[in-house]
Amino acid sequence: DVKVTQSSRYLVKRTGEKVFLECVQDMDHENMFWYRQDPGLGLRLIYFSYDVKMKEKGDIPEGYSVSREKKERFSLILESASTNQTSMYLCASSSMGPFNEQFFGPGTRLTVL
């Protein structure tokens, strides 16, 4: 079974803190993704990585950065967390292109106070 794991299910941080969300996949997939999901807004792509050290901005990259130093790991970084970044964050991976089957992690519910 493909496994995509995320470092935390729940996280509470304070405004202005630097936040790291980690995602690891065990299927040697080239592509990895970070999404956020908010009620009424659906699932929105933040960043996409198609190879180590390679990244593409998604629909809502403002306020976020990413790091992919190893193929299996993709990190989402909130440089200075704000309350409007309170959300559910979902990581996914896929082989081949982004429109092939994506495997999702369980999500991290981040609350910024």
Added chain:
Amino acid sequence: LAKTTQPISMDSYEGQEVNITCSHNNIATNDYITWYQQFPSQGPRFIIQGYKTKVTNEVASLFIPADRKSSTLSLPRVSLSDTAVYYCLVGDSGGGADGLTFGKGTHLIIQP
């Protein structure tokens, strides 16, 4: 970029067949159609993918007419556990992430 339109919500009853239609009027030649299912507090899960005509697996069927401007996900004999949000995506399986938008999906509610 192929944009999709699907109903916000649908209701049905256990044992019924449910059909969810997705419109994608400007689908491109190389685009595939993919459906995902999401339960509360979980990430989406791939259900089915197709290019044209009909695709069937153990979970669902996907019907795509000749003009490919729409597609219909068919769930046979639904149960309460099929209550979930269903997303339709359209894009080039060999391309980049342009147009990779899950949107709001269709919230399917199955009643006893």
